[in-house]
Amino acid sequence: MRKLIVGVDLGGTQIRTALADGEGRILRRTSCLTLAEEGPGSVMGRIKGAICEVMGSTDRRQIQGIGVAAPGPLDPWKGVIMDAPNLAGWKNVPLKELMEEEFDLPVFVGNDANLAALAEQHFGAGQGIADLIYITVSTGIGGGIIVDDRLLLGAQGFAAEVGHQTVEAHGPRCNCGNVGCLEALAAGPAIARRAREVIKDGAETAITEIVGGDLDKITAREVNQAAQAGDPIAIELFRQAGFYIGIGIVNLLHIFNPSLIVIGGSVAKAGELLFEPIRTTVRERAMASYYWENTPIVPAALGDDVAILGAVALVLLQEDHDAASWLDW
Numbered sequence: 001m002r003k004l005i006v007g008v009d010l011g012g013t014q015i016r017t018a019l020a021d022g023e024g025r026i027l028r029r030t031s032c033l034t035l036a037e038e039g040p041g042s043v044m045g046r047i048k049g050a051i052c053e054v055m056g057s058t059d060r061r062q063i064q065g066i067g068v069a070a071p072g073p074l075d076p077w078k079g080v081i082m083d084a085p086n087l088a089g090w091k092n093v094p095l096k097e098l099m100e101e102e103f104d105l106p107v108f109v110g111n112d113a114n115l116a117a118l119a120e121q122h123f124g125a126g127q128g129i130a131d132l133i134y135i136t137v138s139t140g141i142g143g144g145i146i147v148d149d150r151l152l153l154g155a156q157g158f159a160a161e162v163g164h165q166t167v168e169a170h171g172p173r174c175n176c177g178n179v180g181c182l183e184a185l186a187a188g189p190a191i192a193r194r195a196r197e198v199i200k201d202g203a204e205t206a207i208t209e210i211v212g213g214d215l216d217k218i219t220a221r222e223v224n225q226a227a228q229a230g231d232p233i234a235i236e237l238f239r240q241a242g243f244y245i246g247i248g249i250v251n252l253l254h255i256f257n258p259s260l261i262v263i264g265g266s267v268a269k270a271g272e273l274l275f276e277p278i279r280t281t282v283r284e285r286a287m288a289s290y291y292w293e294n295t296p297i298v299p300a301a302l303g304d305d306v307a308i309l310g311a312v313a314l315v316l317l318q319e320d321h322d323a324a325s326w327l328d329w
């Protein structure tokens with residue numbers, strides 16, 4: 001009997017749910033709005049509905065388990081969402097317990113960016129690589145660190161917040177309350193903020209035309225649109241973001257010595273306009289060439305399905321490691 005897995009990507013905006021096989025092929029999928037402001041009870045109802053929809057009439061005995069990729073901070077052992085800024089009103093929600101009661105299936109919960117690292121390792125750009133770091137650059141910057149084939153969780157499950165390493169000691173204020181975090185300098189909103197600043201300072205750029213003069217409409221997407229068309233200001237904004245991401249990666253190379261860096265998220269769609277300054281900075285700032293010579297920095301392979309597939313990989317790991325808990329191996 002073929003083993004199937006349900007993967008859920010519980011995001012701040014959307015809940016994306018899929019039924020997949022052991023090779024990460026998605027057989028059925030559905031998505032709905034999260035509407036987090038309606039509270040955990042209401043969102044749980046939508047998650048349950050989505051899971052029932054993708055399972056359809058599938059024999060439950062075929063389903064190995066349910067994996068959930070959720071925004072942090074969360075307790076990956078207990079499957080408790082602690083206080084997610086993206087899920088209004090969620091505080092200490094025992095997601096794993098609630099879902100196991102509902103479905104009578106094993107449920108595993110992980111931080112979405114952590115699980116994206118697992119997804120890229122199992123099904124994407126990092127297959128067969130035992131030491132890799134995944135970085136997602138979109139509205140925020142998150143990551144997952146796999147060391148010696150194990151996802152690094154830390155003592156309390158809060159590890160791998162690569163976006164909140166300080167890369168500019170007196171830099172701009174970050175959403176986390178600190179200043180100069182990588183996220184505050186290179187995530188999508190930071191790129192958009194810099195665009196507004198330089199335009200207000202008199203820079204002439206195609207970005208202004210793209211938003212019809214309404215600077216509040218600028219996001220990293222419009223900056224990318226202008227950059228892809230060759231706009232020098234927009235290109236420079238991605239160069240600056242890439243510079244800071246490069247500094248963050250140098251820190252990670254020195255600490256973890258991975259053999260691959262995978263970068264995903266919507267901002268990474270800028271492609272070489274972002275990757276080239278990242279690689280240049282890494283070469284300039286790494287302590288020695290052996291830190292980067294054999295460590296490619298590559299785009300993620302899985303696109304929007306990365307969190308769902310990470311949740312699927314999380315369930316698959318239980319069997320691979322033949323352990324009661326995914327953390328015991």
Ligand SMILES: [Zn+2]
Pocket residue numbers: 163164174175176177178181183184
């Ligand atoms: Zn921060």
